[in-house]
Amino acid sequence: MITTTNPILRIHNISKSFGSSTILNSVSFELAKGEIKVLIGPSGGGKSTLLQCINCLVVPDSGEIELESERVDYSRKQDLYKLRQKIGMIFQDFNLFDHLTALDNITIALRKVKKLDKKEAMRRARLELDQVGLSDKEALYPAQLSGGQKQRLAIARALAMDPKILLLDEPTSALDPTLIGEVIAVIKGLAVNGMTMIMATHQISLISNLADQILFMEDGRIVEQGPPAALLAAGSTSKSQGFCDRLNELAEVEG
Amino acid sequence: MPNALSAVIDSLPYLLQGSFLTIGIVVSAMFLGLGLGIFMAVGLVYGNRFLRYLLIAYVWIFRGVPVVVLLFLFYFGLFTFLGLKFSAFTAVAIVLGMTTGAYQANIFKGAILSLPQGQLKAARGLGMSDLQAIRSIILPQILRMSIPAWSNEYSIILKDSALAFVIGAPEIMARTQFVASRTYQHLSLYITAGIIYFLLTWAGVIALRKLEQYVRIPGYSHHGNQ
Numbered sequence: 001m002i003t004t005t006n007p008i009l010r011i012h013n014i015s016k017s018f019g020s021s022t023i024l025n026s027v028s029f030e031l032a033k034g035e036i037k038v039l040i041g042p043s044g045g046g047k048s049t050l051l052q053c054i055n056c057l058v059v060p061d062s063g064e065i066e067l068e069s070e071r072v073d074y075s076r077k078q079d080l081y082k083l084r085q086k087i088g089m090i091f092q093d094f095n096l097f098d099h100l101t102a103l104d105n106i107t108i109a110l111r112k113v114k115k116l117d118k119k120e121a122m123r124r125a126r127l128e129l130d131q132v133g134l135s136d137k138e139a140l141y142p143a144q145l146s147g148g149q150k151q152r153l154a155i156a157r158a159l160a161m162d163p164k165i166l167l168l169d170e171p172t173s174a175l176d177p178t179l180i181g182e183v184i185a186v187i188k189g190l191a192v193n194g195m196t197m198i199m200a201t202h203q204i205s206l207i208s209n210l211a212d213q214i215l216f217m218e219d220g221r222i223v224e225q226g227p228p229a230a231l232l233a234a235g236s237t238s239k240s241q242g243f244c245d246r247l248n249e250l251a252e253v254e255g
Numbered sequence: 256m257p258n259a260l261s262a263v264i265d266s267l268p269y270l271l272q273g274s275f276l277t278i279g280i281v282v283s284a285m286f287l288g289l290g291l292g293i294f295m296a297v298g299l300v301y302g303n304r305f306l307r308y309l310l311i312a313y314v315w316i317f318r319g320v321p322v323v324v325l326l327f328l329f330y331f332g333l334f335t336f337l338g339l340k341f342s343a344f345t346a347v348a349i350v351l352g353m354t355t356g357a358y359q360a361n362i363f364k365g366a367i368l369s370l371p372q373g374q375l376k377a378a379r380g381l382g383m384s385d386l387q388a389i390r391s392i393i394l395p396q397i398l399r400m401s402i403p404a405w406s407n408e409y410s411i412i413l414k415d416s417a418l419a420f421v422i423g424a425p426e427i428m429a430r431t432q433f434v435a436s437r438t439y440q441h442l443s444l445y446i447t448a449g450i451i452y453f454l455l456t457w458a459g460v461i462a463l464r465k466l467e468q469y470v471r472i473p474g475y476s477h478h479g480n481q
Contacts, residue, residue, distance in 0.1 A: 057376055077384070085382030095373035095380075099396045099472050109381035112391055143474035154377075161381060 008033045008196060009165060014053055014063035023049045025220040026063070031165065031198065036191055038211035039200040040243055046220040047200040051167045054198065055087040056080045068164070085113060088158030090168040094150040096142040096157070102129065103138040106157045114161065128156035132186050148179030152186055159190075166190065168199040172206075204247045208232060216240045259443035266434040266444065273430040274451055280348050280416045280426065281459075285409060287352025292359025296397075297389055299364045310360070317357035322415050326350050330422050343424035347416065355412050362404040366397035399470050406463035410456045417452070427451055 007030035016024040024046050031037060039047040052058040054065065056072065059080070065072045067086060073079045097105050106125035110116045116124065129135050132152040142150055151171055158166060171187065172180045184206060190197065191210050201207060207214065208228050216224035216231075216239050224231065224239050231240040295313070298306045317325070330346040341349070370393065378388035420429035431448040435441045 052376075055380060057379055081382050081384055084380055089377075089380035091373060091377065091380075093371075093373060095371070095377035097374065097377070097392055098475055099392075099399065108391055109378075109383060112387045113382045141473050141475060143472065157381070 007031055008068055009054070010064070010066040011054065012064040012066070014050070014060045014065070016049055016053055016058060016060050023220050024053065024060070027217075027220070027222055028063075029215065029222065029225070031196065033196055034194045035212045036197045036199070036210050037213050037215055038207050039198065039215050039217055040202070040207060040240060041217040041223075042243075045217040047217050048169050049220075050217065051089070051169050051198065051200060054165075054167055055084045055089055057084070057089070081113075085161060086164045088161060088163030088166040090151070090154055090158055090166065090171045092170040092173050094142070094147075094154045094174070096150055096154055098142050101139050101141055102134060102145070102153050105142070105153060106160045109157070110160055124160055125156075128160045129153075131159070131189075132156045133182075146179060147175045148182045151175065151183045155183075155186055155190075165196045165198065168197060168201070170200050170202065172201065172203050202247055204244060204251060207244060207247075214240050216243065258438075259440045262434070262438045262440035263443050263447050266430075266438075267447070269434065270427060270430050270444075270447060270451065273425060273427040274455065276344065276424060276426040277413070277416050277419075277455065280344060280351065280419060280424070281409070281413050281455075283348035284351035284355055284412050284416070287348065288355030288359045288408070288412070289405075291353065291356030292363050293394065293398075295356065295360035296363030296367060299360060300367045301385065301389070314357045314360055317354045322350070322354055323418050323421060325354065326418060326422060343419065343422045346422065347419040347424055351412055351415055354415070355408050358408055358411075359401075359405070362401050362408070363397055366400045367393060369400070370396060399467075399472070402463055402467040402470075406460045409459050409463065413456055413459065414452060 009031040011030070012028050014024055014027045015022070027046070027050055029037070039050065041047060049058055053060045056065070056074065059074050065083070067083060072083050097108065100108060103122065103125050106128055107118070107121040110121035110124055111118065114121075126135065126138065129138055132155055134149060134152055134156065137145060137149060137153075142153070145153065151174075155171075168187070172183050175183060180203070184203065187197075187199075187206065188210065197210075199206065199210075211228050213225060214228055214231050215222050218239070226238075226240075228240075230236070231238045232244055233241075295310045298310050299314075302310070320328075326347065329350050330341070330343070334341050334346060374392055374396070375388055378392040379385070383391070416426065417428040419426050420432060423429065427448055431444050435444045438444070
């Protein structure tokens, strides 16, 4: 059982609108160290915006973010830079730096942000490449990697920064079905090692096996939350159950 | 015809000396334009409203006024007014640099806007400051992309540099006119000048094409692969 008495991350009443449309409507939750929360729900429900608000890639209109009991001041750029250093982000479409080799994709932030010297940055980067099974690919450019390799590299790049929390925005959605497995294996490995994560995904095996808690988002709100054992129990009438049933049917159709 | 030929042969070293000055003007102007262009492109895309309007005004002025007018305006007007004693060479390099800067700004701006948004997001997501992200992630990519357009700019500025003769910089055009007015071999001498300009354009464009290939990212093309 995870205790939330001293959460590593506290999100309180976060709202965000673009123009006249409200994307996030007063979202709150707490995340404990080592906990894995999985965001599910229909697209357009605000999952991606919520993730990007957590590390202030999208700055919330209102509401509070507290990381390790320190409240983020949105008006201070230094606060935002510090927050983002401590929170890793994995994107659906990888967003690797196209002009850099696999190795340099990892070393660039170690050198520019963490100010490591070149040798130390390369040592660390090789360690992370090895962790995701890409040791022999360090000299290749992103365009020379497969989708699965790209996403594993993106994960290695994020982990090299020693993040307290990892945000994953549909990490397997852009992948060929045959390449999803290798990325899932890496994510499961992170879970085993106790990484604190918030992940938006439609991957049923990640939802039911990894989640400590499911957050079901719809119309910019968290409309349902709880452990998968409760929400996805046989005979449950939860929205999460209905959603996962549809994902399952889809998976069967796809074979 | 022997007169025409000997006029060309006799004056060739003199004309070629002028081409060093031309190259000097063009290289200085292109690099000044590169610096201005990068700065202005970043300002046009990421700057606040005030900076953007300022830069848009700059681009419009240098796009909308003929180079020869700018040259006179700066050399005889502005520089004198400000008490700056620039040589004709320096004045031409500055005016052409500021002009190509306006065009290069638009080239780089277009390249920045064509980069996937995710590049900046990923850089910020790793904790990079905006300046670090622009310098380490955005610029290396857009500069590569911009080489073909940049080589266009080079050929335009090279030819515009002939205007330097109107304020007395002894470059190719000025020297050709000087010799032609003394020998009356206008046809052969201006053909020679034309050939020199052509060869300089050709050499520069080929060199830039080589550069483009040299810095090309393996497996990557901006024209829709993946």
